Structures are given as structure tokens and as C-alpha cells.
Amino acid sequence: MSTHRRPTIRDVAELAGVSMATVSNVVHGHAHVREGTRQRVFDAIEKLGYRASRAAKSLPAGRTFMLAYCLPGDTAPNSALDVFLHQVVSTASDADLELLLFAQKRADRVQPYAELLRGGGADGFVLSEIEYEDKRVAYLKERNIPFACFGRVDDPAVHWVDVDGASGIRAAVEHVYLQGHQRLAFVGWPNGSPTGDDRLLGFTEETESLGLEPQSVVRVINDFDAGRKAVPNLMDGSDPTAIVCVSDTVALGVMAGLRDIGAAPGADVAVTGFDDIPAASLTAPGLTSLRQPMDQVGALLVQRLVAQLIGQSAPNSILVQPDLIVRESTTGNGAASAEPEPHTRERNL
Amino acid sequence: MSTHRRPTIRDVAELAGVSMATVSNVVHGHAHVREGTRQRVFDAIEKLGYRASRAAKSLPAGRTFMLAYCLPGDTAPNSALDVFLHQVVSTASDADLELLLFAQKRADRVQPYAELLRGGGADGFVLSEIEYEDKRVAYLKERNIPFACFGRVDDPAVHWVDVDGASGIRAAVEHVYLQGHQRLAFVGWPNGSPTGDDRLLGFTEETESLGLEPQSVVRVINDFDAGRKAVPNLMDGSDPTAIVCVSDTVALGVMAGLRDIGAAPGADVAVTGFDDIPAASLTAPGLTSLRQPMDQVGALLVQRLVAQLIGQSAPNSILVQPDLIVRESTTGNGAASAEPEPHTRERNL
DNA sequence: TTGTATGCGTTATCAG
């Protein structure tokens, strides 16, 4: 029928035959309350289905009991967002915090934060897609607003969690090396992205540490076609037998590029990616990749944030390790098993 | 330095030399205010960067100025969520509404809604993953709480937006038919999912309407391997030349299954999917699919919701059309161009 | 046209 008015603390108090203050005390365990009244209050709460209204709590407390997260802007469709958000929401919920979502409409990365803050805001922010000299970090830090970053920040006072991309790529390099590959190549992103630079670093470090000659590196934007078109350049001189890529999207492009020039990815040339997007396991051959533990990251971020909110100290920066997922693109048997016979019939070309 | 206290309506009033009520009137355009004072108030607001606090507004208004959305539970990683949420958030923002995210922890689909509602809640809900006889729909409707569903509901009073899956599949069937295919098969989901049933309906309708014999149909869960394993059954008797699938995930599995038995998807057997997940364009051959206009859906849902909130009538149900994206899996030239030479060298097998 | 006073639901302070 009609929307039943939500029960207030006064309703509970009347039903239990006590004052509002006593109800509040019972709920928060503040003062010592006689067991008898305590029980009556709990019964009334149960019976009425009472729960303190967020808005009413907010007002005197000066807090919102909400965390906020700004959706990444014009980036590519992000399947990891799903599990990330899930974990953020449910970890926040464990601390009785809710998650407010907002988005940026213009190019200005800071404006939406400022806007939200002016309107009552949130108790803390989860930031992702951190860039060098991130304006948002500066803005929030200056105002003493609690936040935690998914992505490293070069400031010991800032709380952040990041995936160890360098270590991930090192694992990939080691993996293909153990498969017998000596001539590797790296397809990276353009200079200037913390994540991209970090992953490239892992490649350089590990190939050096293995005593390999300097290996060829090309840089492309994070795009299937860009990866595809990079292959001819790559196979120009050094003829690598394994291509380590900065991302799955690029790696899948590279695989297509290899086919373009008549090479079988996985069989002729090993390929690795990063991120373990769904497509990595949905293609033949499957793409060896590095899975980011987005659930861990989400949980840790919120835990860091909560620690700040309750004024509890804790380590400021955490590096989590990605998991190497080995598939046929580096073992060669996938392409074979998926295509037991050569394609002989072709149409339309 | 320290967090500057947010300016209140009182600060604005003092600076402008008027009362709080006047400020409120100016902001809401309620009463007629003399142009001079109006300007002074606006100046003060501008200067102070004032914006009414959400919590303080909420209390007397009995509204939260927030919409809420419950993240889908244990479903597969959903890259469409990204653009969907983006659109929901930004459309809501156009109506000065924010989006609260929550999640369900247990099997009970209703409990998180009840919980949120008890704690102050939200002004309206966006629901997705609608099932037959959806408990949440019943719960919210019973309590007169505004909501809008992504997914059809068999109740003329309920506001919903859905993608026309039947029509999408009809387009796919027509497309492969025009490519010369007469023996089709459909790989669907198990009975009981509104979306799956709808898509199957489109297949049945269109093949009938084209005057084709009843075509074979198999049902599998929405899983790559399930699709892959379905192929042998499919090729048992009728030997279809085109396989229409209920989803991209299944379709990609089917393509792998075809390779398993030595058939080249795209060249030997046409395959279509649904959803246009990123993987559809990241494989060779590319997968012909149907793209759901998630941005449209998100915007329409919020618009429906807002219409309810301001008591404005509007059509309750909207069916949006998916777009057929034709790729090489139904034209045959993709596999060819991507693999100009047969794979002759194979390792490890 | 503008100002004053009250209430929204909660928590915290202070008496009893």
C-alpha cells in the first residue's frame, strides 16, 4: 500500500518505554544500560525494524558514512571494474560504509571531486588511474581529505595500493626464457604512463638479469590494431621468438599481426599479455597473461581508507603481485590442439 | 592545511546581509526576491563556494537525492557494466541525483534492498538481471518505492527498459540466411532465463518466417567450454552451416569446438554471438554479434526513474534495438586474411 | 519582499 513511514528512534523509545537517549545508548553501547531495559530496547528495534537514518546521523556527526569513487573516464571498456567495484563495495559495507559513484564530465579531473565535496561529499575517496603528478592527489591532500589510490604515488604520506607490474613482466620473461626463448621483444605503451613504464622496467631488468642482449622494444597505444601493426616492425631485424606485451589488448593484436605474416602465435612465436581480460581465455590459442588480483586491491584500498578514517596508522603503500596464467600462446600446444587440421578451404579472398 | 569548514547557508546569509530564508529562496527560486538582493546572494554563494549539504537537505525533505544500484552478484565479469554505470551516473547527475552502489552478500536478492532502505535508503532503484517473478520487483512495488528495471517485467505498472533480444537474433538469422545459409542451429541457455528465452524466440520465429525447416537447438550454460562441447552434438545429424548463439561467450566456445573437429569458423561454418563483448573483436576471425546499446539503456532507466520521482507520467516500458555488428565469423574472409598460410609447423604435440 | 521560528532524526552533554 502506501509507503510506511520509517520508524524513528522516538518510535523505538516509546515502544520500549524509555527515552530516545537510552535507545541511542543501547545501540552504540555507550553508557551502561541495565540488562532489562537493554533487552526491551532491542526487542523494540527488532519489532519495528529500526535502523538509524543515514541523513540524520550525518548531520551532527559531520560525516556522511559514505566513500566515493569516480568512474574512469574515456578509457576502454574495463571488465576488471566489475570485480573491483564489488570488492570495494563489500569491504566498505563491512565497515558500515556505503559507496557513492560519480563521474567526470569534462576533461578536468579535479572538478567532480570539488563538486561532490561542496555538496556534502563523502568521508573518503578511492582513486584509480593514477597518473604522474596527479592533480586529484594534490587537491585532496591539500584539504586533508582521506583517500587511497589504486596506483603508486611518489609521496610517502599518501596511501596507495598497486599491482607490481614490473614483477609480473619479469615472471613472464622468465617463463618464456625457460621455454627456451632467447630473442624477446617488448611491445609497450607510449612513455608517460606509470603502469606502462613500470611494466617496461620489468622487461628491461629481467632480460638484463638473465644476461640477454638488449632486446627490441616498440611502443604503441593500447589498441588491438596498434598491436597488430607493430608486428612487421618487430620482425624486421632481430626476429624475436617471443613477444612480451604490456597488455592483453595489445597482445591479441600482436597475435593477429603474426598471423598476417604467416606465423602461428603460440607455435612459431610465443606471446604474453597482461591483465588477463576475458578475451585472453576466449581465444585460440589462449593467451598467457598476468592476472591482477583486483579483489585484493579493492579490499586493501578500502581498508587503508578506513584506517585513516578511524585514525589508525597502517602501512601507506602496498604492492600486490599479479599471477602468471600460462596458456597456449607460450606453450604452443593450444594452437595445435585447437586447429588439428590446416585451413585449406578459404572463401572470399 | 586543515579542512576548511564547509560554508553553510548562514555564512552566505551573513555575507550577503540577508536572512537564511532569503538565501534559500534565491537558490530555489521560490518566492520573488528583489533583483538587488538576489544578486548579492548569488555573489556571496559564488565567493564562498556554497552548496547545500546533502545530509541537511535530506532531513526535512524526507528524500536522499540519491539513486541506488545493486551490483550483479556472481555473474561473469561484465565489461558492459562499465558503460552502463557511466551512463546511469551521468544521467542521474543531470537530475542532481547521485548514485549509491551496493551489493548482495548472500543468496537473498531482496535483503540488501531492505537493509539499505532501513538505513535511510535512496529515492529510487535501478534494477538489472531481472528474473521471472522477481522478488525485488514485488518487494519494491509493494512498498511504493520508485524503481526501474533493466529487463522486462510482466506487469504494466512497472517501469522497464530492455534490449529486444528476439529482434536481434532475427537480424542475425536473416543475415546468415542472406549469406546463403539454410541449415542453421541455435545454441541457447537453459530454459528459465527471460533473456535467453527471448533470444531463442527470435530464432524460432525468424527461421519459421523464412520458411526453413525446424532447426536444431541445444542449450548450454553461459560458458566457453559449454559452447565448445556443444559442437559435436550439433554436427551430429543435421550438419548446420551456420550456428547462431545466445551469447558471445558461448559463440567463442563454439568457434573453438568447430576447430576441434577440423572446421574453420567463418569459412566452413558461420557463427554469430550476442552482446558484442570486447573479445568478439579481439579474435580472428572476428565474431559477428549484436551490440546492446548499454548507454541508451542506462539513460532511459534513469529517465524513467526520475519521471516517477517528480510524478510525471511517461511510457512504462521501452524496448531498444541491438545493432548487428558483422565480422568475419559470418563472412568468411576474416579467417582467411588473418591466416594467409596454413599452419604447418607445430610444436609440442 | 524579507525575516523568524520550527521541525526533520540523531547524537552528545549534562542533570537527575
Added chain:
DNA sequence: CTGATAACGCATACAA
């Protein structure tokens, strides 16, 4: 141990 009361920031009758 328990109850009254002020305050949080805002909107809205109502008064001037």
C-alpha cells in the same frame, strides 16, 4: 543508570 535538551544545516510556514 536514565532522561531532558541543544545542536547539526536546511526548508518552509508564517509573520512582519
